[in-house]
Amino acid sequence: MSSTTTHIEAHGLVKTYPPDTRALDGLSIAIAPGEVFGLLGPNGAGKSTAINILTTLARPDSGTATIAGHDVLRRPQRVRRAIGVVAQNSGADPLATGRDNLMLQGRLYGLGGTPLKQRVAELFERFGLTGAADRAVRTYSGGMRRRLDVALGLVHRPSALFLDEPTTGLDPEARAALWAEIARLSAEDGLTILLTTHYLEEADRLTDRLAIVDKGRVVVTGTADALKGELKGDAVRIELRDEPAAGLGDLAAEGLREVSLAGRLLSARADDGAAAVPGVLAALDRAGAPAASVTVARPSLDDVYLRHVGHRFDETNGSLS
Known part of the structure; x- marks a missing residue:
């Protein structure tokens, strides 16, 4: 301007x-x-x-x-x-x-x-x-x-x-x-x-x-x-039962991209989140990192923040997010 x-x-x-x-x-x-x-x-x-x-x-x-x-x-x-x-x-x-x-x-x-x-x-x-x-x-x-x-x-x-x-x-x-x-x-x-x-x-x-x-x-x-529109596809968030001791397997092969892990929270994107979830859960089980819960949602500002800053909003701003 x-x-x-x-x-x-x-x-x-x-x-x-x-x-x-x-x-x-x-x-x-x-x-x-x-x-x-x-x-x-x-x-x-x-x-x-x-x-x-x-x-x-x-x-x-x-x-x-x-x-x-x-x-x-x-x-x-x-x-x-x-x-x-x-x-x-x-x-x-x-x-x-x-x-x-x-x-x-x-x-x-x-x-x-x-x-x-x-x-x-x-x-x-x-x-x-x-x-x-x-x-x-x-x-x-x-x-x-x-x-x-x-x-x-x-x-x-x-x-x-x-x-x-x-x-x-x-x-x-x-x-x-x-x-x-x-x-x-x-x-x-x-x-x-x-x-x-x-x-x-x-x-x-x-x-x-x-x-x-x-x-x-x-x-x-x-x-x-x-x-939010720049983030194509769905946001996939998976809470693991425990922090993984080793790798998570080849999640890209199951349709996930932009995978990040913070403690027990795994965040990623997928073209079709609902279709990708069964294969992802199976891959996590094989890797010894079973999931406790899964959510699939359209992109949010938190996802935008994650992409550009590298961590979720509440990780540096406490519980206020």
Whole structure:
């Protein structure tokens, strides 16, 4: 994309921390106006460093970045006016009321008087928090706190919103409600949203496009459907009864390809997974590595991640996937 069609753009970002940790190694992304863009990657891949640079909290060793046409290094104040940031940890004062939190946030951006009061009331109504506006934030549920965090990021009407793992720790109902609001912010308000997440389902459902980051670089970019469509055939996952002590036999002869083994979990692809399974199970039995369970499914984002990063999403991100 050219700069005239991007709202958030980074090119060739490099960042090294002493003594020699290369957090970013030429990372480049381009996000269109109104797009919901996801960043996926293992812990330590460089996602947080990239976000810190884009939100003016860190400087790159080299490379460039712009938000709404403003250079993050040359015009950091203008960038800060153009963006809202919802960090992984809540930024609200738990002892203050929700209203006090939003009013203070507005004043920090130079807002005041009736326009600020109207904006605060509008945000409480939008996020279903009107009844809790004058309660201390420490009395809010986890879902209410996250909705307040998003409202805090929107007080000054930014054109771009950064959401860092916005639904981590929420129950399914609260997560679904926040998903609906994020989708509405893009569809109805035209906000450009950069989302980092540990939930592949979240990335699949919310993002218009996504990038997988590994070792400080973008390894693949595209829509979730297009990336899954590049994986021909079926995904075959077999949980073995025990970790194999020796080889697994010639599984390619049984129709499997891209075979990988992590502990007791064998992952592979097949043109016709259901047809391949009987022969594969027999081959594993002969190799002394019998299966405990088998699943055959169409390609998922986890399979995309496995292909491009070399391991499954939950192997470096804990149980959050």
